[in-house]
Amino acid sequence: MMKEHCNILVIDDEQVIIDSISKIASLEELTVDSSLPGKVAFEKISAKDYDLIICDIMLLEMDGFQILNELVKRNVDTPVIMTTGYSTIENAVKSLYLGAIDFIPKPFTIDEMISLIHRAMRYSKLLEAKKKNVESVLLVPCPSKYYRLGYSCWMNKELDGSVFIGASDFFVKTVEPIKLVELLNTGEILTQASPCAKFRTDDELAHPLYSVLSGNIIERNEKVIEQPELLEKDPYFDGWLYRIIPTEFDYEMKILIPCSSDRS
Amino acid sequence: MFRKIGTKLILVVSVTAVIIIGVFSYFNIERQTEVLRAEVQRHANQLSESVKNATRFAMLKNDRDYIQQIIDRIGKDPAINDVKIMNKEGEIIYSSRPGNMGKMLDKQAESCYACHAANRPLEKLSMKNRTRIFTANPDSAQVLGIINPIYNEPSCSESDCHAHEPSAKVLGVLDVTFSLKDIEKQIQSNEIQGAVLAVVAIVAIGFIIGFFVKRYVDQPVKELVNATEQVAAGNINYKITNLGKDELGKLGRSFNDMTKKLDETSQQLYQSTKMASLGQLAAGVAHEINNPLTGVLTYSSFLLKRTKDNPQMQEDLNVIVRETMRSREIVKGLLDFARQSVPKKSLCNINEILDRAIAVVANQVKLNRITIERINDPELPEITADANQIQQVFLNLFVNGIDAIGQDGKIQVRTSHTSLSPRGITQIKNAVCGKTHSLIDPQHKIGGMSSIKMKIKSNGNEGFVYLDPIYGNHRHYFGINLDKGSSNNLSCPTCDMSLIDKTAKCPECGGPVYKIPVPNQGFIEGCASFKDIWQRWGYVDAAGEKKFVEIDITDNGCGIPTENLSKIFEPFFSTKGQRGTGLGLSVIWGIIDNHNGVISVQSEVGNLPAGKAGGTTFSIRLPQGNTKAFV
């Protein structure tokens, strides 16, 4: 028996958030379901088939991270996006570390939310296709000595201690075709799990990429700015974004996922 | 009741007094009794001698009536119980009590015992042996008896009237007995007197001791106890007055010193705690406000998309969206202020940031006829900082300066650079054990900064030691009594993993060395026996002297009274009433702290009638190096 399908499940204890997301989703003609945190949420998740879950972090009954953990335990592979009114670097890092595909601080604009939903729906489809081994999705594998933050941003340490960072193939595929790449300047500082680049697409949406590490930018890839398609063609080599000197390398490495684990 | 020191003291002293005075009185009365008795004895002996002498002639003449007469007369004396003379065989031949005449005395009887103990006839006896004290019948007073042997003299044996054998040495015995009634009365009154005296003395001593204990022990102790209770209850400013010059007074003075120090440190802590709690408040507010803001933002933007054909409405909605976005930024700023966000640092030129800040206040300065004087360090190095935040710092300082001046005045802005040894200025912001448990303890602050907490075992004692978080400073706090120089074991409070480097020895004392990993910044090492102050942080030492950029902003305004100096960095402290929120300087403090910098203030209150100009200087020191704050 096929499960009933719905696009988005919002887990939040604030009605205004549920209403807001419903409004935004209606613009994209997506269906939204909502749930209070706690058991009810899990009942809904097992009863229906969702493309995406948007979950608040600061919940009274059950903390959003607990929900995230519980979903991993129950082998639910629906992508999860965390959101909170208490947006700190720590919360963002923790969300991505625990398996959320994205993080969005409140209050968000319609455009921010739409771009996020777009990525997530694409992510969901890619995952589906990958599961069914559809030939048309040609994923470029991440080199095994690379590390990544969540699924989006990768890093590769050079012998001289500098680190190359870029966007993963999977992330690029959730946003392509990319019309414009916006990068920070050399000398500026990156903070782990904060936006480090913006990819603009034809539909006027801007997609932020969250940095894999903190550090000082010593070089940026001007070629990517000129030819954004480099990102799609060769995301792990010619499509790199920055070379940085990491500032908290050992500390931040602990929450990164080795790409070698993708091959199992 | 015996819980009080004073009561205990009084009790001990009283018991001692009772014992001493009691023993003394006892022996005193004993001695007096003895003296009295000896006196009576002597008197009796004399009397008995007199009787013997008085009757001597009559005896020689054997004038029995005359002898009886003398004895009767003597016997009339009320003090004298009985006078009798016995012959050798023990027959009473004369007596002042007629009933006794002719009675035979048992030689074993008490009165004869001394002489006849060995059935030996009476010979020469000492006076002591001739006297005896006895009770004739149980209900009468004690009686003292003295016997006086009558010896055979040549005149007796040669007398013609009644001859005694010359071989007999003792012819008879004169026995005089005295009633001791009077003496006993006197002894008794002596005893009573002594006892009364003793009791009076004991009570007097008790009162005197009691008074002194109350005055010099009880009251100060009570005051000390009261003071500790006051301090425990939070009244940290409580002072002990009426301090004597004795040890208790000294104790009181060190108590006052202690509370003063406590007060000072708590003042310092106050600022950081207040900032922290304000941070929590801000975080809570941010969380609460962001939900409704989301609604406003979504619905207004939604309407904006839906009303593309209504320009008037678009305009209004745009205002709502714009203002909501502004609110979003303000709340974000609040979170930044709450130090929940990392400053966005990049290389920047302080002189340029100052230019921009001055441009913002240029109009206001001109209106108030204030001049801004610049003294720029042309070789000022660029530093890593969040330019926007630093600009806000300068702006707040300028606005405060303008407020302080009012009209007509000068603000001087000076930049310079210095370098300082890392020791004594570098804060250890992160420290972990081998298993990466953090050792930083925000609960226990030293100099306002989170200390480094380690478990310590020393001589069987176990507790915690809190290391001074400033490299090279040694205001460590030891939670246990530490026998300095003993072999201490230091370990992680979470997993107990040792922090002692077994391969190293302290170069000062040869003792053990602790080695604490600082993530990405090497290790802190130091003398683990705390006998000396050896410490090394190779990572920081290798970076050499730390370079700083200094910015001094001086105004010649009204100045800040000394009593306000410690308060101005507190959130919501303002002397400007409705016009000021009192957040300016506390925001500055947070930003500078976030940049690992320090801000200090010097001020002089002006007194224009006296011709004394006032003024205030805020000095900021920012590290040039790119050692990012560990948040």
Ligand SMILES: Nc1ncnc2c1ncn2[C@@H]1O[C@H](COP(=O)(O)OP(=O)(O)OP(=O)(O)O)[C@@H](O)[C@H]1O
């Ligand atoms: N340059 C100065 N000269 C004299 N007093 C000053 C100076 N700077 C600050 N103060 C004193 O410190 C207080 C606190 O300053 P702060 O900037 O924190 O708050 P405020 O200026 O009163 O209000 P706000 O800046 O939030 O509008 C001021 O009210 C003032 O009494």
Ligand SMILES: [Mg+2]
């Ligand atoms: Mg101010």
Ligand SMILES: [Zn+2]
């Ligand atoms: Zn540990």
Ligand SMILES: [Zn+2]
């Ligand atoms: Zn030593």
